[in-house]
Amino acid sequence: MTAVWVSADQERCISGGRCMAATSEVFDQDEDGLVVVLTPQVAPELEDRVRKAAYLCPSRAIRIGDGPSEG
Amino acid sequence: MNAPSTTANEDLFAYPQDRACPWQPSPGYQDLGRQGPLHRVRLWDGRWIWMVTGHSQARRLLADPRMSADRSRDDFPSVLPRLDAPIFKPIAIIGFDPPVHDVHRRLLAPDFSLKQVRAMRPHVEDLARRLVADMLREGPPVDLVEAYALPIPSMVISELLGVPYDDHEFFEAKTVGLLQAKSAEDAERAGRELWDYLDGLITRKEHEPGGAGVLSRLASEVDEDGDLTREDLLRIALALLIGGHDTTSQMIALGVVTLLEHPDQLAALRADPGVLPAAVDELLRLVSITDVSGVRVATEDIEIDGEVIRAGEGVLVSSSMTNRDSGVFPRPYEFDVHRTRGGNAASGRQHLTFGFGIHQCLGQNLARMELEVAFSILFEGIPDLRLGVPLEALPTRSGGTMQGVHTMPIEW
Ligand code: HEM
Ligand code: SF4
Numbered sequence: 058m059t060a061v062w063v064s065a066d067q068e069r070c071i072s073g074g075r076c077m078a079a080t081s082e083v084f085d086q087d088e089d090g091l092v093v094v095l096t097p098q099v100a101p102e103l104e105d106r107v108r109k110a111a112y113l114c115p116s117r118a119i120r121i122g123d124g125p126s127e128g
Numbered sequence: 129m130n131a132p133s134t135t136a137n138e139d140l141f142a143y144p145q146d147r148a149c150p151w152q153p154s155p156g157y158q159d160l161g162r163q164g165p166l167h168r169v170r171l172w173d174g175r176w177i178w179m180v181t182g183h184s185q186a187r188r189l190l191a192d193p194r195m196s197a198d199r200s201r202d203d204f205p206s207v208l209p210r211l212d213a214p215i216f217k218p219i220a221i222i223g224f225d226p227p228v229h230d231v232h233r234r235l236l237a238p239d240f241s242l243k244q245v246r247a248m249r250p251h252v253e254d255l256a257r258r259l260v261a262d263m264l265r266e267g268p269p270v271d272l273v274e275a276y277a278l279p280i281p282s283m284v285i286s287e288l289l290g291v292p293y294d295d296h297e298f299f300e301a302k303t304v305g306l307l308q309a310k311s312a313e314d315a316e317r318a319g320r321e322l323w324d325y326l327d328g329l330i331t332r333k334e335h336e337p338g339g340a341g342v343l344s345r346l347a348s349e350v351d352e353d354g355d356l357t358r359e360d361l362l363r364i365a366l367a368l369l370i371g372g373h374d375t376t377s378q379m380i381a382l383g384v385v386t387l388l389e390h391p392d393q394l395a396a397l398r399a400d401p402g403v404l405p406a407a408v409d410e411l412l413r414l415v416s417i418t419d420v421s422g423v424r425v426a427t428e429d430i431e432i433d434g435e436v437i438r439a440g441e442g443v444l445v446s447s448s449m450t451n452r453d454s455g456v457f458p459r460p461y462e463f464d465v466h467r468t469r470g471g472n473a474a475s476g477r478q479h480l481t482f483g484f485g486i487h488q489c490l491g492q493n494l495a496r497m498e499l500e501v502a503f504s505i506l507f508e509g510i511p512d513l514r515l516g517v518p519l520e521a522l523p524t525r526s527g528g529t530m531q532g533v534h535t536m537p538i539e540w
Contacts (some may be wrong), residue, residue, distance in 0.1 A: 090241035
């Protein structure tokens, strides 16, 4: 089974916190309110909710891929 | 090119139209929604714009960088006469495109983050309890808007900004004057009074640095050659003061009406306080208090669903109708506090009541928290609350897009 990786782009983030509200195990907000990914490699049981967080993100700041991202 | 002769548009659906039920979109919009996701509607000035009722189309358009929110553009549609008032052009943050939008939004983001809002919650709970105690002491009938729905968001935003709450009667009245004005002149007059008031307030903050609130912090960051001029700060203050209390207070009022008219849902909420966050999002979806998720103008031709939105054409995304797209929300006209349960854990939260894309509501975390506190403490403190007049007799707002009631008599 291939693991899913998630990354988030602080440049795009508008700090609404939808990701953190959907999946606080994976997403957090820093002092400026910007998204922080706590665990880039997503536990299989959280994958569904991480995909939902990506869908809810209004600024398309969350990327899901099959390997660790550069940024 | 964009305002073809009025006669050619006379056959088009006239926008906006009043609701027949406080929590359901106007019957005319419901008809439109059944016909497809994109429609042409006619505005008060004879111009036509696109009205979007489909959820996926709305998400796509609101996230598209070719759609401009710049209120100062000549081709930006004026949905209501009052929006022609110079004070709205430009209105801070919401009426700017990147890069200015992003710079200003980032200045404010820390104060509106989920964590910040969670830290404010106990304080808002105390406030709500005090207001309930006051209502109980006064005895029925009470106007819920004046005694509860308005003071909560009004006190919260004044504290957050550092605006003296003692001035609340003034800024509440002027905000209503600005937002409910029937003409550009009336809106401008109310808006200017608020402007002058904030101007004086910011001057005081400049003389007394280190004060509490967002405006004090920003006053120390003003730089005429930098990212935040003094005029920017005034416009931001105005946008936050206006945006921060009317929407939320009317959502409290109509949320309470909706709960009272659905006793089974109110009982479900009471039986399990864990349902509260989902119930608040379901109420936000259903009531769609602003009725609109966003207004834009296309800066290039955009193809969508076999239609072409031409450069210069206006677009209005309907929140009340996109929130009832049956492809996303099963039984969309039903109020169901358990909607988020079951297969799709996000289904209740995908509503577009706070918009979508880079302009999605800055105050949404604050608003959700205030609503959770307001509903739970009200029904806890006054369990046998009921409307003091029949539903049909509630004095509802008319003629605009922002929904609400002028007063809301309650008894117990
Ligand atoms: C139930 C309450 C509220 C509703 C339904 C609501 C709705 C909305 C909507 C639909 C937008 C997007 C408009 C667009 O894209 O053109 C928006 C933006 C905004 N809202 Fe709210 N709002 C609420 C409460 C608040 C509060 C409490 C504040 C606090 C100050 C606030 C401040 C703002 C600001 C500053 C923007 C502009 C954001 C941007 O352009 O980046 N709102 N709101
Ligand atoms: S949902 Fe998107 S925009 Fe909002 S905080 Fe998370 S990453 Fe940022």
